[in-house]
Amino acid sequence: MSTEIEKEETTKKWSTDRGYLYIREDYCKGCGYCIEFCPQEVLEESEEFNEKGYHPPKPKAIDKCVNCGFCGKICPDFAIWDEKEDSNE
Amino acid sequence: MTTELKQKEEVKPELTTAEHPATKYLREERLPHIWCSGCGLGSAVTSLTNAYEKLEIPVDDIGVVSGIGCAGRAAGYFETDSYHTTHGRAIPFATGLKLSNPEMNVTVFSGDGDLFAIGGNHFIHAARRNVDMTVICVNNYNYGMTGGQFGPTTPRGATATTSPYGNYESPFNLPDLAASAGAIYVARWTTVHARRIQQAMEDALSKKGFSFVEILSPCPTGYGRKNDLGEGIDELKSYQNRCVIKHGSDPGEAEIVRDPEAEIVVGKFVDTDRPTYCDIADEYLKGEK
Ligand code: SF4
Ligand code: SF4
Ligand code: SF4
Numbered sequence: 555m556s557t558e559i560e561k562e563e564t565t566k567k568w569s570t571d572r573g574y575l576y577i578r579e580d581y582c583k584g585c586g587y588c589i590e591f592c593p594q595e596v597l598e599e600s601e602e603f604n605e606k607g608y609h610p611p612k613p614k615a616i617d618k619c620v621n622c623g624f625c626g627k628i629c630p631d632f633a634i635w636d637e638k639e640d641s642n643e
Numbered sequence: 644m645t646t647e648l649k650q651k652e653e654v655k656p657e658l659t660t661a662e663h664p665a666t667k668y669l670r671e672e673r674l675p676h677i678w679c680s681g682c683g684l685g686s687a688v689t690s691l692t693n694a695y696e697k698l699e700i701p702v703d704d705i706g707v708v709s710g711i712g713c714a715g716r717a718a719g720y721f722e723t724d725s726y727h728t729t730h731g732r733a734i735p736f737a738t739g740l741k742l743s744n745p746e747m748n749v750t751v752f753s754g755d756g757d758l759f760a761i762g763g764n765h766f767i768h769a770a771r772r773n774v775d776m777t778v779i780c781v782n783n784y785n786y787g788m789t790g791g792q793f794g795p796t797t798p799r800g801a802t803a804t805t806s807p808y809g810n811y812e813s814p815f816n817l818p819d820l821a822a823s824a825g826a827i828y829v830a831r832w833t834t835v836h837a838r839r840i841q842q843a844m845e846d847a848l849s850k851k852g853f854s855f856v857e858i859l860s861p862c863p864t865g866y867g868r869k870n871d872l873g874e875g876i877d878e879l880k881s882y883q884n885r886c887v888i889k890h891g892s893d894p895g896e897a898e899i900v901r902d903p904e905a906e907i908v909v910g911k912f913v914d915t916d917r918p919t920y921c922d923i924a925d926e927y928l929k930g931e932k
Contacts, residue, residue, distance in 0.1 A: 566656035576661050583680035586876050591835070608680065616654050627693065627837035630685030631675060632663035 681875020683860030731761030
């Protein structure tokens with residue numbers, strides 16, 4: 555009983571000053587938490603719908619992202635997170 | 644002009660198969676989860692995985708136990724040893740798990756209805772015995788999964804499917820209950836306090852004994868809609884305005900009232916130590932007492 559699932563390239567990866575920001579649009583349920591609580595106002599709602607009918611976030615000012623990681627902690631749907639360039643994992 | 648154009652070109656994303664770091668502890672094939680848009684349960688799960696990761700607890704050393712309800716679904720998403728038990732019985736199950744496998748890091752992740760209505764008796768006795776486990780209660784003030792009935796934490800006056808004229812019962816104040824029953828660690832945060840929750844979970848997981856973390860969570864579908872609280876984001880903004888951090892304060896003064904302007908006390912109420920159930924049992928069974 556293998557639980558391996560074929561992985562698709564569904565995640566968008568953006569370069570930031572200190573690393574990367576990832577948005578997995580198909581998981582997003584459009585709650586807006588990442589947009590509202592990002593301390594740097596990096597994000598905005600996109601106009602496009604995802605397959606669930608929600609508007610996922612998109613960066614409006616990716617250069618302002620400081621990789622604080624808060625979006626990845628507050629997102630209830632594992633749909634946005636960051637990675638610092640110097641981190642091991 | 645040209646620099647503007649250049650900047651626009653630079654922000655093009657790359658497509659990857661990368662996944663949220665929380666998924667290291669989760670069963671990917673069961674995601675996305677079933678919780679509603681804006682539900683705080685997913686944020687609480689992320690905080691727990693972050694805490695496991697920070698403490699470097701291997702997946703194989705963790706047991707996550709849930710009861711029934713929206714929060715009860717959590718156990719099914721964990722790639723650790725995980726048990727989705729019968730209604731209200733997460734704690735007795737977790738107690739058995741701990742006694743048979745004392746090395747296991749046992750976490751109970753469940754909701755207010757499951758842990759404090761049908762499971763209320765188990766909660767107080769596990770706290771009294773100081774069984775070494777971490778209990779995380781995601782409190783959404785109602786039975787969300789079954790359609791929004793009032794439960795043991797619904798504030799007085801709040802509307803629920805079964806309290807159309809306003810709830811006239813008196814709710815439990817969970818930190819006070821946990822402290823009175825003997826928990827050695829008691830904290831309360833809300834899902835807007837993502838960093839604080841993670842810290843509290845790290846503290847609670849590191850303690851030897853019965854630790855308790857209450858997480859106040861938006862439930863836009865059940866409690867929020869019936870009480871005109873708006874979307875999940877409005878509930879989180881209201882937590883930002885209402886919460887006052889009072890570490891070490893008397894949990895007896897931390898009750899939650901319905902008034903949307905009233906203060907909500909959050910923070911760490913109890914952080915102490917006393918011998919655990921297993922420690923004491925060992926002493927007696929070895930004839931040292
Ligand atoms: S990592 Fe921090 S600054 Fe960057 S988008 Fe997320 S919340 Fe905003
Ligand atoms: S917090 Fe997560 S689910 Fe909510 S809008 Fe942002 S990416 Fe989507
Ligand atoms: S009913 Fe409430 S608690 Fe249940 S998943 Fe929906 S928002 Fe979350």
